Amino acid sequence: MGAAIPYITRTKSNNGLDSIALLDRNNKLTNPKNVxxxxxxxxxxxxxxxxxxxxxxxxxCQRKDNVKLSIYQCLFLKSVFEYSLQNTGYNYGMGLTGERFSKRYIELPIYKMGCVNWQYMDKYISNIINSINVPKIEKFNNSNLSNLQHKIWKSKKISCLFDYVAKGKYLKKNKRIKNGNNPYITSTKLNNGLSSFIGNKTIFKGNKLTISKVDMTVSYQPYNFYATHDVTVLGHKKLNKYNALFLKVLIEQNKEKANYSNQYQLKKIEDLKLLVPTKDNDEIDWGFMEDYIKSIPNSNLL
Structure with a gap:
């Protein structure tokens, strides 16, 4: 069996990671770490x-003298490189090739004699990381899965499950006010649906679920926001961040139904049926969904 190895591409997110590939252990095409x-x-x-x-x-990029960079030095240089390239115009029309980048100048911390101060980079990043309070992560256990098996589940249309179902509003690019504080939610499957922050007034109150029409990616929006026409917005008076995440999983079980040629806009979303936990009187058990998510290890970090 091959070895698992990160496949890094030109994506702007997720540390460049596209996927994890399986590679023959004798394959010589791997690139070194700490670059x-x-x-x-x-x-x-x-x-x-x-x-x-x-x-x-x-x-x-790696050091010219072939001395291995530390991961802290890599993080320091990442910021230096990106800062040096602001407003330089490199994009799909004019790519930043290795040759072009090698000819650029950057500012680095140095000793008095002119040598690069690599130790300063290590210390600077180390101080930042050590100042972050990283919570202890609990291990997941399967003990609470039995609660799902003994629950009554009923099929409900989304239009019956939620008391608020609405479509976002198209906002022309030239009408967007840049550099604001209001979340601009689009059909992107990344970053909780957040495309940017704008200065336009919000059109939806927080504590809502948003669904992309293209791939049915579901996101929970805790703050007031603006959503585009590519997004369906769901709300309920009993909705909170815990049962919202429970419902997110149920809705996204239908992701394979949606694509560019079969987009799930408002009407299709309203008619979509979900199997949801219910009480003996057939009412939707919002409390159970909330308690279940709270019972999962690390739910306190939500």
Whole structure:
């Protein structure tokens, strides 16, 4: 069986990770760990802590003297590189190739004699990381799965399950007010549906679920927000961040039904049926959904 190895591409998110590939253990095409990768068009830099393979038009940086970079030095340099390339115009029309990048100048911390101060980079990043209070992560156990098996489940239409179902509103690009504080929610499957922050007034109150029409990615929106026409918004007076996550899983079990040629807009979402936990009197058991999510290890981090 092959070895699992990160497949790094030109994506701007997830540290450049596209997927985990299986590679023959004798394959010599892997790239070294503790380097900084960047894509020609994305112009995003990422520190890679593991050996990896790459897609097309990918480059990585390492020290010219072949001394291994520490991961802290990689993180420091990532920020330096990206700052130095602000407003330089590199994009899909003019990619940042390895040759172009190698000819650029950057500012680095140095000793008085002019040598690069690598130790300063380590200490600077180390101080930042040590100042972050990282919570202890509990191990997951399967003990509470039996609660699901002994619950009564009934099929309910989304239009009956939620007391608020609405469609987002199209906002022309030239009408968007940049650099605001209000979440702008789109059909992206990344970043909880957040595309950017805008200065336009919000049109939906927080404590809602949003569904992308293209792939039915579901996100919980805790704050007031603006949603585009590509998004369906769901709400209920008993909805909270816990039972919302329970319902997110139920809705996304239907993801395979949606695609660009079969988009799930408002009417299809309203007619979609979900198997949901109910009480003996056939009422939806919102309390059970909330308590179940709360019982999962690390739910206190939500």
């Amino acid at each position: 900084i990768t960047f894509g020609a068009e994305s112009v995003k830099f990422f520190a890679q802590p593991f050996n990896f393979i790459t897609g097309n038009k990918m480059y990585f």
